[in-house]
Amino acid sequence: QQQVKQSPQSLIVQKGGISIINCAYENTAFDYFPWYQQFPGKGPALLIAIRPDVSEKKEGRFTISFNKSAKQFSLHIMDSQPGDSATYFCAASNPGNQFYFGTGTSLTVIP
Amino acid sequence: DSGVTQTPKHLITATGQRVTLRCSPRSGDLSVYWYQQSLDQGLQFLIQYYNGEERAKGNILERFSAQQFPDLHSELNLSSLELGDSALYFCASTRQANYGYTFGSGTRLTVV
Numbered sequence: 734q735q736q737v738k739q740s741p742q743s744l745i746v747q748k749g750g751i752s753i754i755n756c757a758y759e760n761t762a763f764d765y766f767p768w769y770q771q772f773p774g775k776g777p778a779l780l781i782a783i784r785p786d787v788s789e790k791k792e793g794r795f796t797i798s799f800n801k802s803a804k805q806f807s808l809h810i811m812d813s814q815p816g817d818s819a820t821y822f823c824a825a826s827n828p829g830n831q832f833y834f835g836t837g838t839s840l841t842v843i844p
Numbered sequence: 845d846s847g848v849t850q851t852p853k854h855l856i857t858a859t860g861q862r863v864t865l866r867c868s869p870r871s872g873d874l875s876v877y878w879y880q881q882s883l884d885q886g887l888q889f890l891i892q893y894y895n896g897e898e899r900a901k902g903n904i905l906e907r908f909s910a911q912q913f914p915d916l917h918s919e920l921n922l923s924s925l926e927l928g929d930s931a932l933y934f935c936a937s938t939r940q941a942n943y944g945y946t947f948g949s950g951t952r953l954t955v956v
Contacts, residue, residue, distance in 0.1 A: 767944045775847065776934050777887070778946030822887060830875065831900050831939065832888040832945060 736760060739835025746842050752810040756823035763825035763833075766788060768797065768808050771820045771837075780821070781808070784806050798818045813842045847871065850948035852936050862923040864944040865888055866953045869916055869937030875899070877938075877945065878910055882931040893918055927953045 746752045755826040756766075767782035783790045783797040783806065790797045810817055816820045821837040857863055869876050872907035878890040880941035889902030903912075907925075912918040922929060932952050936945035 765943075769947075774949075776848075776936075776949045777945075778846070779944040780945065782944055829900065830940075830943075831889065831892065832877070833889070834879075836886040 735836070736833035737766060737823060737835045739823050739838060740757045742836070744841070745841040746813045746814060746840065748813065748842055748844050750813050750842075752813045752840055752842070754821055754823070754840070755805065755807045756825075756835050757803075758825050758833075760825070760827065761804070762803065762827045764804050764828060765826045766797070766799065767796075767824050767826075767832075769822040769834075771822065777822055782828055785840065808841075811841075815842045815844050818842050846946050846948060847875075848897045848935060848937050848946050848948035850951050852951060853949065854952050856933075856954045856956060857925060858907050859925055859927060861941070861955075862921065863925065863953065865920040865922070865933050865935075865953075866935075867920070867935030867948060868878050869935075870939075871919070873937035873939050874916065875938045876912055876916070877936045878904075878918070879934045879936065881934060881950070882930050884925075887934070888905050890920070922953070927955050929953065930955045 738806035746805045768780045770780045771777040794811045799806045820837045824832045848870040851866045874895045876893045880888045890904040892900040911921045932950045934950045936947045
């Protein structure tokens, strides 16, 4: 059973556009929600993370929106650039620090 | 460089063989996690160690085993290898609970 559901599987965005990736979870014990960015041949790298006591977190062009009641969170990439082309994973962890990852979204930003 | 070191980077071996993947966590990180990444399965959690002790098990096959040594490096042993075991294997480490993982660059295993 997939603990964290991620969509879309792939996304193509024009340069300068907004990329939006969505995730949903069921387990209310999750208390930490990171996003990871992975380039081909590399390990995933922590991009941005949020805890459930806030509804939004912004770091540069990257924003996480968190809806605790709907058990959903999303990543927004503003002014998307070709260098943002990568695979993005959402994740959720429980207090035992076990992480559950979404299935990934392959983002392509077209110049 | 993330600070998590995985060796080897690439490994090609035949079916039925046994291999050992090695991971050195970031300095100060006590927890080590192993993940398998294949094209159609995403990141699958295999096993977690904390300060030498097994903490959690995921979808790890009985043919696979792991351990964490006193110096905190970890090894993942894969035996009786099958074609379907071909994947990227990632190690990650973390310092404390509710803190993001730091991933290594992975070991690409190809079973032929």
